[in-house]
Amino acid sequence: MAAGRGSEDLFDSILLADERFRGEGYQEGFEKGTRRGLQDGRRHGASHGAKLSSEISxxxxxxxxxxxxxxxxxxxxSRKRVKALDALLGLIRASDLDDPQSAKLQDDMEKLRAKFRQVCSMLNVPSDFKDYIRTAEGTSF
Structure with a gap:
């Protein structure tokens, strides 16, 4: 009977080792994935923030x-155009640009872009932001 008990202990230790290694592997993979996700998120956020900042500027x-x-x-x-330009500048000043997680940021940007298109129409100039500048791809902050 002692031999039967020893083989059960050996089998149990193999199963427990497999479970332990699987758990350790999962934990290690989860931690590496979390770190990588944070790095990718920061990189994406900085890139998106730089583009948005460039556009607003x-x-x-x-x-x-x-x-x-x-x-x-x-x-x-000219007075109507200046009034529209004042409205554009007012929207920029009133926007909550310091908080990138602001729920209003997307709405503010849509209003700002619409006002910009309106002003461009009044001034008879192209309204595509990309026509004026190149994106700052490759720029690091």
């Missing part, structure tokens, strides 16, 4: 420049 510079060019003109058309 462009709209701001565009608005300021056109406002400076038009602010001293007295005709009705």
């Amino acid at each position: 462009f709209y701001y510079g565009f608005g300021i420049t056109w406002k400076c060019l038009l602010q001293h003109k007295a005709d009705d058309k």
Whole structure:
């Protein structure tokens, strides 16, 4: 009977070792996957944030420049254009750009893009942001 008991203990130790190694392997893989996911998420977030920041900065510079060019003109058309530019700049200032997790950020960007297209239409200039600048691909922050 002792021989039968020894083989059961050996079989149990093999099963327990298999379970232990499987558990350790799972835990190690989970930890590596979590670290990799965080790294990929940070890289994606930085890239997306840089593109968004570039776009908003462009709209701001565009608005300021056109406002400076038009602010001293007295005709009705120029006043309407300056008013639209003020609205564009106001949207930028009112946007919650410091919080990338803000639920309003997507809505603010859609409003900003729509206002930009409206202003471009009033100024008779192309409204595609990509026509003005190249994306900063390869730029690292």
